Amino acid sequence: MDKRKETGVQRETGRNTAGDPFVTAVLQSLRTNMREYTMVVLLVGIWLVFTYLTSGMFIEPRNLSNLFLQSVSVAVLAVGMVLVIVAGHIDLSVGSLVGLMGAIAGYLQVNMNMGTVPVIIITLAAGILVGIWQGYWIAYRGVSAFIVTLAGMMVFRGLVIRVTGGATISPMNHSFKEIGQGYLPKLISTSPINDSSALLGLAVIGLYVFWQIRLRKNRVKYGFEVPDRKLFGLRLAVTSLVIAFVFGIMTDYMGIPYAVLILMALTVLFNFVAEKTVFGRHIYAIGGNKEAARFSGINIRRTTMLLFIIMGALTAVSGIIFTARLNAAGASAGNLFELDAIAAAIIGGASTMGGEGSVYGAIIGALVMASIDNGLSLMNADASLQYAAKGLILLFAVWVDIASRKRAA
Amino acid sequence: MDRIQSDYVLEMVGIKKEFAGVKALEDVNLRVKWGEVHALVGENGAGKSTLMKILSGMYPAGEYEGRIFIRGAEQSFRSLKDSEKTGMAIIFQELTLVKQMTVSENIFLGNEIARRGIVDWNNTYELTKRALREVRLELNPSTKVKNLGIGQQQLVEIAKAISKNAEILILDEPTAALTETESANLLQIVLELKKKGVTCIYISHKLSEVLQIADTITVLRDGRTIATESAENMSENKIISLMVGRELTQRFPRREHVPGPVILKVKDLTVHDPDVPDKVALRGISFEARQGEILGVAGLMGAGRTELATSIFGTYGRGISGEIFLDGKKLKPGTPREAIKSGLGYVSEDRKNNGLVLMMDIKNNVMLASYESVTKLKVINQNEVIRHSNHFVSSLRIKTPTLEQRVQNLSGGNQQKVVLSKWLMTNPKVLIMDEPTRGIDVGAKYEIYHIMNDLVKQRVSIIMISSELPEILGMSDRIIVMHEGRIVAEMAASEATQEKIMSYATGGMKRG
Numbered sequence: 001m002d003k004r005k006e007t008g009v010q011r012e013t014g015r016n017t018a019g020d021p022f023v024t025a026v027l028q029s030l031r032t033n034m035r036e037y038t039m040v041v042l043l044v045g046i047w048l049v050f051t052y053l054t055s056g057m058f059i060e061p062r063n064l065s066n067l068f069l070q071s072v073s074v075a076v077l078a079v080g081m082v083l084v085i086v087a088g089h090i091d092l093s094v095g096s097l098v099g100l101m102g103a104i105a106g107y108l109q110v111n112m113n114m115g116t117v118p119v120i121i122i123t124l125a126a127g128i129l130v131g132i133w134q135g136y137w138i139a140y141r142g143v144s145a146f147i148v149t150l151a152g153m154m155v156f157r158g159l160v161i162r163v164t165g166g167a168t169i170s171p172m173n174h175s176f177k178e179i180g181q182g183y184l185p186k187l188i189s190t191s192p193i194n195d196s197s198a199l200l201g202l203a204v205i206g207l208y209v210f211w212q213i214r215l216r217k218n219r220v221k222y223g224f225e226v227p228d229r230k231l232f233g234l235r236l237a238v239t240s241l242v243i244a245f246v247f248g249i250m251t252d253y254m255g256i257p258y259a260v261l262i263l264m265a266l267t268v269l270f271n272f273v274a275e276k277t278v279f280g281r282h283i284y285a286i287g288g289n290k291e292a293a294r295f296s297g298i299n300i301r302r303t304t305m306l307l308f309i310i311m312g313a314l315t316a317v318s319g320i321i322f323t324a325r326l327n328a329a330g331a332s333a334g335n336l337f338e339l340d341a342i343a344a345a346i347i348g349g350a351s352t353m354g355g356e357g358s359v360y361g362a363i364i365g366a367l368v369m370a371s372i373d374n375g376l377s378l379m380n381a382d383a384s385l386q387y388a389a390k391g392l393i394l395l396f397a398v399w400v401d402i403a404s405r406k407r408a409a
Numbered sequence: 410m411d412r413i414q415s416d417y418v419l420e421m422v423g424i425k426k427e428f429a430g431v432k433a434l435e436d437v438n439l440r441v442k443w444g445e446v447h448a449l450v451g452e453n454g455a456g457k458s459t460l461m462k463i464l465s466g467m468y469p470a471g472e473y474e475g476r477i478f479i480r481g482a483e484q485s486f487r488s489l490k491d492s493e494k495t496g497m498a499i500i501f502q503e504l505t506l507v508k509q510m511t512v513s514e515n516i517f518l519g520n521e522i523a524r525r526g527i528v529d530w531n532n533t534y535e536l537t538k539r540a541l542r543e544v545r546l547e548l549n550p551s552t553k554v555k556n557l558g559i560g561q562q563q564l565v566e567i568a569k570a571i572s573k574n575a576e577i578l579i580l581d582e583p584t585a586a587l588t589e590t591e592s593a594n595l596l597q598i599v600l601e602l603k604k605k606g607v608t609c610i611y612i613s614h615k616l617s618e619v620l621q622i623a624d625t626i627t628v629l630r631d632g633r634t635i636a637t638e639s640a641e642n643m644s645e646n647k648i649i650s651l652m653v654g655r656e657l658t659q660r661f662p663r664r665e666h667v668p669g670p671v672i673l674k675v676k677d678l679t680v681h682d683p684d685v686p687d688k689v690a691l692r693g694i695s696f697e698a699r700q701g702e703i704l705g706v707a708g709l710m711g712a713g714r715t716e717l718a719t720s721i722f723g724t725y726g727r728g729i730s731g732e733i734f735l736d737g738k739k740l741k742p743g744t745p746r747e748a749i750k751s752g753l754g755y756v757s758e759d760r761k762n763n764g765l766v767l768m769m770d771i772k773n774n775v776m777l778a779s780y781e782s783v784t785k786l787k788v789i790n791q792n793e794v795i796r797h798s799n800h801f802v803s804s805l806r807i808k809t810p811t812l813e814q815r816v817q818n819l820s821g822g823n824q825q826k827v828v829l830s831k832w833l834m835t836n837p838k839v840l841i842m843d844e845p846t847r848g849i850d851v852g853a854k855y856e857i858y859h860i861m862n863d864l865v866k867q868r869v870s871i872i873m874i875s876s877e878l879p880e881i882l883g884m885s886d887r888i889i890v891m892h893e894g895r896i897v898a899e900m901a902a903s904e905a906t907q908e909k910i911m912s913y914a915t916g917g918m919k920r921g
Contacts, residue, residue: 222792224799276789278780285777288766295724295755295763296778296831297746355768 025231038400039348039364046368046393050375058375065253068246069180071370072259073098073322073334075363077341078348079263079270080314082362085345086274087307088287088354089145093134093152094315094341098334099160101127101319106169106329109176116175124316130156131312132305139304153338161331170328179262180324183255194255201247205240212236259321263363266317271359283307287354340369343390347397368393417478418443418608419464419577424475426459426468426632433459434473435632441577441625446599446609448619448640451629452652452878457612458502460629461579465499466492479577498570499579504562508555513537515554516569540568544598559685560591567598578602579610584618585711588688596622614709616645616915628652645917646908653878653907661883662855664862668886669700672870673721673753673839678731680720690716690726691894698839698870703861705885705902706874707910713894714874715758718841722755723748736838749778752838756828756845758874764828767817771809772798774816775830782834801830805860822853829860840864841872846880858884878907892916 030037050058057063077094084091105123108114114122130152137148171177187196212232219226226232250256274280282303285293293300318337323329348365350357369390376386417440424437434456441447451457462468464477466486477484479495486492492499506515513533522533537550544564554562563583570578580599584592592615599609599622613619619626620640627637628651635651674697682688691713698704708714719725721733723745733740735751745755757763765774775798776783783793798812805826809819816827825845832840842861846854861871861884875881881888888905890898890913898913 218792219795222796224792224795276791277787278784278789279787281773281776281780281789284769284773285766288768289762291763292766292777295722295745295757297749298777299746355766 022228022230025228026234029227029231029235039361039368039397042347042393042397042400043364043368043371046371046375050371050378054375054378057378061249061252063374063378064249065257067367067370067374068250068260069257069325070374071366072257072263073318073325074337074340074344074369075263075366076266076314076318076321077337078344078362078366079266079359080311081341082345082348082350082357082359083270083274083280083283083307084145084311085342085350085352086287086354086357087283087304088290089138089304089307090342091134091145091149091308091311092338093130093149093156094311094318095334095337095339096153096156096160097127097130097312097315098319098322098337099330099332100130100156100163101316102323102329102333103160103163103169103331105176105320105323106172107163109172110169116173119176120320123320124313127312127314127316127319128309129312130315131309134312135305135308138308139301145308160333164329164331166331168328168330172324172327177324177327178258180257180259180321181327182258184258184261186255194251197247197251197255200256201244201251204247205243208239208243209236259325262317262321266314267359267363274359279303279306284355287356289355340366340390343394344369347394349401365397368397416442418480419610420476420478421460421464422476422478424460424463424473424477426456426463426473433632434463436634437475437629437632438634438637439627440637441608441610444603444606444608445624446603446611446622448623448626449610449612449629450614450616450619450626450648450652452876455629455652456632457629458581461499461581461610461612464492465489465497465579493573493575496574496576497579498573498575498577500563500566500570500581500583502582502585504559504566506554506562506565509553511551511553512541512548512557512565513550515565516540516550516572518569520573536572537568540572541565543571543602544568545594558591559688560587560595563587563591563595564598567595567602571602575607577608577610579612581612582614582710583611584613584615592618614711614915616648616917619648620645630654645912645915649908649911649915653911661880662858662862663883664865666702666865666886668702669868671697672700672736673698673872674732674734675721676732676734678717678720678733679729680716680726681728683725683727686727689894691720694731694896696889696896696899698872700838700868700870701865702886703865703871703873703884705881705888706872706891707876707878707881707888707914708891709914710876711893712891712914714891715843716894717891718755718843718872718874721748722753722841724755749835752836754778754832754835754837754840756825756832756840756842758843758847760824760828764831765816765824768815770813770815771802771807771819771827772812774827775801775834777831779831779834797834798830801826801833805830806856820849820853822849822856825849825853825857826860829857833864837869839870839872841874843874844876845873846875846877878910881905881910882907890914 047059077098081091081094101123104126105119108119108122109116134148134152137143138145184194184196184200186194216226216232247256250260274283282293282298285296285298286300286303290300319334322333326333344365345357345362346352346365347368348358348361348363350362372389372393373386376389419441421437421439424434426434437456437460439449439460449457463473466488469487470485479497484495507518510518516537517533522529522536534550541548541550544567546561546564546568548561554565557565567578583595587595596618599611603609611619611623620643623640625637626640626643626648628635628648630652676695678691678694679689680691682690694717706714706717716725720729720742721740723740723743726742729742735753738751740751741747761767766777772794776794780789783790783797795812801807802809802812807823807826809823816824819827846857861873865871873884882902882905885902888900888902888910889896890910892914893916
């Protein structure tokens with residue numbers, strides 16, 4: 001509050017346009033969250049470039065809706081990966097595991113004629129089991145995550161080839177396929193747009209606004225200072241617009257894909273876990289300063305174990321969605337996904353040294369990666385170009401981060 | 410260049426150095442004669458290490474005031490390399506060997522004997538053997554350094570200096586980590602080098618050693634040279650009084666405490682060094698701490714005070730024997746979580762590495778050890794977090810614009826208050842404070858003392874480890890003194906004097 005006054009004074013003496021306290025507050029809020037906004041700006045910039053290069057094809061609802069759907073498998077992995085990286089670890093095995101989970105699901109359904117629900121349950125259990133296996137070596141046997149998951153990367157790829165016999169397993173049942181390809185059905189079949197998706201979007205906005213107002217009221221009840229009414233309103237409006245935009249695009253096309261819905265739920269859930277639970281806070285503390293965490297009585301082993309179990313479960317989700325979208329499980333499924341997921345987390349602000357990163361950031365990072373893939377393939381560009389572009393964007397994003405940090409220090 | 414004909418091989422004149430407004434050296438003069446062993450003594454924080462860092466070029470010319478002369482010629486070193494060129498070699502407290510490399514590789518690190526970039530190993534081994542002979546070390550030159558004991562590593566460091574033809578050798582606390590035999594051996598080697606014409610600056614807390622080998626002794630106190638005298642005219646008592654001889658001013662808000670019943674009881678605790686399995690870090694430690702008192706733990710660097718604190722807390726040691734009771738409950742060794750749950754807190758001497766997560770904000774650091782106390786169904790109540798953090802920010806007067814400030818942007822004093830808040834948040838019964846006022850300014854120190862007094866009033870038992878004798882005398886109710894991993898004395902604060910503590914701490918007076 002003092003600070004705000006100070007900047008206001010400086011503005012006046014600096015003969016700038018007189019400091020409107022509201023504008024100053026907005027600017028300050030922007031400045032403190034710069035890191036997140038930089039990546040949003042990067043994403044929007046990439047979209048604009050591709051829109052220009054594809055003469056508008058990129059920005060059409062049909063394409064954006066597909067882009068979201070394509071990004072889901074990697075984005076689900078990025079949600080877990082960012083937590084793993086925050087804790088100071090890495091997981092190189094997720095690509096092979098997506099393949100393995102898909103192969104298990106495919107084998108159970110196609111070769112053993114199992115229904116969709118049991119297949120999902122068994123695949124999730126397999127993911128958790130793998131998480132226990134890797135978590136055990138990392139947390140209780142002290143082998144570095146890099147080594148354990150590098151070993152996992154090879155072992156699981158081997159298992160994929162074994163389970164699939166090197167061939168493609170397909171087709172999946174209709175109900176299973178729907179997870180990766182289906183859209184939320186219309187309530188009234190004759191309505192011109194996907195009414196259920198529109199309603200869901202409105203409901204999400206409503207819930208969000210309600211929740212924020214409740215939080216604010218609670219703060220006031222505790223006697224804390226809250227951001228000024230106008231600023232609060234602006235924040236609500238901007239976020240609501242973003243939600244409306246995302247839902248709007250998909251409503252305009254065919255509605256919200258189930259897969260995107262799952263991703264949204266996981267994102268909100270894990271952002272909550274990271275920010276508001278003891279487990280989440282301990283992950284940040286361990287990654288930020290392991291010694292300080294130990295000296296604060298944090299159970300590092302148990303936290304690490306749980307983290308890798310969660311990562312295992314998320315690879316199962318990702319594997320199921322990926323297999324459902326392709327309607328097939330193959331020996332090379334999930335190849336190099338680990339690199340996309342790691343890049344997504346880091347583009348989204350995770351520090352390779354641990355201790356920093358956010359789930360929302362990782363989602364933005366995953367969208368950046370998917371946008372490059374999508375945009376370049378719209379332009380019929382060579383696959384080699386996609387790899388090169390993604391690599392350079394990763395390098396650029398990390399450099400922007402380092403440079404902006406230096407300026408702040 | 411003005412060459413001064415002088416008796417001195419090395420002169421430092423009028424050295425002044427400040428760290429962010431805090432004066433570390435105010436007016437230091439050091440004159441070392443050709444070929445002598447010159448001892449530099451002083452309390453922790455008197456400025457010895459800072460002085461040596463200036464001398465060796467680690468603090469480059471321009472960052473300090475004053476002049477340095479080597480063999481009469483004025484020098485302005487910009488780096489360690491510059492000072493080495495004048496035939497000076499410094500061996501720091503923390504050894505700087507690359508543990509994964511061999512003895513020869515270490516000795517010739519940066520000075521590899523090579524022709525067109527290809528190392529001549531035969532010659533290297535030959536020269537290594539010669540250098541090792543000088544320090545009487547019978548070693549295979551291709552032994553890896555990590556397989557050597559601390560004493561041997563120290564000698565390898567000296568051999569490295571000799572191989573560079575060092576004429577001025579600076580040893581900073583070389584025997585702090587050594588056993589008695591190793592120390593005796595090292596002293597002998599220093600004397601042999603002296604016979605060969607090497608000048609040696611010897612920094613040590615162990616006054617008996619100093620008197621044994623030094624020709625001249627310089628005493629530093631509070632960043633000033635207090636005396637430079639021939640060793641013949643010195644005695645341990647005289648050195649001690651020169652080291653501590655300052656007035657005890659009203660820097661401590663002394664209050665009468667009324668000690669209650671015993672809350673922490675340590676019985677016959679023996680702990681081994683986790684890195685050097687054969688080394689006993691603590692031997693047969695027994696003591697008690699009472700509710701509502703401050704127990705001061707005095708001793709010199711390497712006496713085992715931090716090891717004692719962290720052994721009780723559960724983050725240090727192997728091969729632990731003995732018993733620790735907190736409030737009647739036996740503590741399991743090696744479990745800081747259990748210790749914290751039973752009511753023990755440990756404010757580390759190393760707040761940046763063990764106390765804080767520097768990149769996290771104030772409120773998350775405050776809650777670090779006690780999130781569980783503000784959760785419902787595993788979900789943290791953010792409002793409670795803010796409420797508690799606000800409480801500590803105002804009651805401990807932490808200066809910060811917001812609770813979201815990262816602690817790395819706070820001053821040392823405010824960082825220390827955040828660490829204190831973290832432990833107060835756990836409602837400790839016993840709070841061990843290891844160097845609670847190290848590296849913080851006088852005003853913040855005074856505030857920390859007030860907080861300690863308030864805690865004692867609330868019946869908390871405080872165990873305060875400190876290297877500053879005035880702080881020990883000014884704040885404690887009872888004092889225990891440690892020396893080489895043992896408790897060598899226990900006294901009421903009213904009976905204690907700086908001289909008495911210092912003589913126990915330097916191993917001068919044996920118990921009983």
